[in-house]
Amino acid sequence: MGNSGSAPSPDPAIGQAALASAELGRDYLGWAEDQAKITNKWAADDRARYTSTFVPLENDYIANAQAGPDYGKVAGDVTRSEATVANRAALAAGQQERQLQAQGVMPGSGRSIDGTRKTALATELATAGAGNAQRVASRTQAEAKNDSEMANAINLGKGLAVNPATSMGLSNGSTASGFSGAMQGYGQQGNLLNTQYQQQMSSYQANQANQSSLFGGLGSLAGMAFSLSSKDAKENKRPVRGVLDVVKKMPVEKWKYKDGMADGGEHIGPYAEDFQRETGLGDGKRINIMDAVGVTMGAVKELSDKMDRVEKRLPTRSVRSTKKAMA
Known part of the structure; x- marks a missing residue:
């Protein structure tokens, strides 16, 4: 991610x-x-x-x-x-x-x-x-x-x-002088365009490095995302259902960025293509941190509600044994 x-x-x-x-x-x-x-x-x-x-x-x-x-x-x-x-x-x-x-x-x-x-x-x-x-x-x-x-x-x-x-x-x-002038012109064009390309790559790599540094840990990501999580900053609110099933359908694996991509390091997380397919969010190339945290918290909440319903159907002794086992 x-x-x-x-x-x-x-x-x-x-x-x-x-x-x-x-x-x-x-x-x-x-x-x-x-x-x-x-x-x-x-x-x-x-x-x-x-x-x-x-x-x-x-x-x-x-x-x-x-x-x-x-x-x-x-x-x-x-x-x-x-x-x-x-x-x-x-x-x-x-x-x-x-x-x-x-x-x-x-x-x-x-x-x-x-x-x-x-x-x-x-x-x-x-x-x-x-x-x-x-x-x-x-x-x-x-x-x-x-x-x-x-x-x-x-x-x-x-x-x-x-x-x-x-x-x-x-x-x-x-x-001969004319041909030499033309070749120098095209050579200078090539040098300028190559300089432009190198500048683009340097800026791109610097951007990638900065993003890897800023978004290297989940705690930092959540902290940045929650900075704009006030109710006063949001509208068109509506409940979300089925995020636990969404999470279950998305593979979560350990992987490494290719050389030159992002920070080039190893991480654990889903894939943007799967996230877009299951949630309809993102562009299939990136996963928005707010959406990722929201889906995760929604899935945890649904899982907690499901456990509460299971506890209500179990005998008291079994519930105590299950909680003890989970502890």
Whole structure:
């Protein structure tokens, strides 16, 4: 017999906080997914533009670099260099001839012919030297340009599709952050609800312990029940019959509360289900102390009345023997 009690109602703010945390996580995930759609669009646009516009240019550039140095301009550069030297030599020869004439040297003289021959030889040597120098310089320039183009082609390959990759990284990062926020929200919800459950269990167990302490003995129970047993506190009074038969139909056994239930100790008493069935009182889970005491006292009274009637039917000697035996 005992009152198992019930856990107090939890603070609704705990559930509200847990729900708000989960909803915030879902909202964050939705926002992150929207951001991912934007950055994925950027990645798709960048990739399409890169493929349609820059890939053909890069292919041409790489092909030209792989073809090797372009020596097509070397011959023209050599010709122009040689022409420049020849022009300068012709100017120098004309000036020399005018100087000789000014000195009275005739054009057909040996001195004039020898000077012309020397000038022509020097001009050929200078022209040849200038052409060779220009040829070397032009080829070196073409080869340097080709080396630079090859380096650029290699760098193009290293930087291939950088923008799309960056956009995809932003997208994946945003989505991952959103999922992390959602999981944290649900995790926080679980922690809050678990805290709420632990608080309920602690309150429930404390309530059970208090009830076991308060209602541990029959004397204490009766004392508490009788504190409100004045006639002035009661109405709708009427006699009760047959409680002795009620008590006889209810099994009274020794039993122990299950672990975690009430005080967990051993007791002697009836069961709430039987008490409700025979008396119509209680909820089948608990036995009200006032009702239990009332049924017990009513049964004792009926039993006493029954003994009085038996005594009246017995001879005096037998009654004395029965009382002596009962004493």
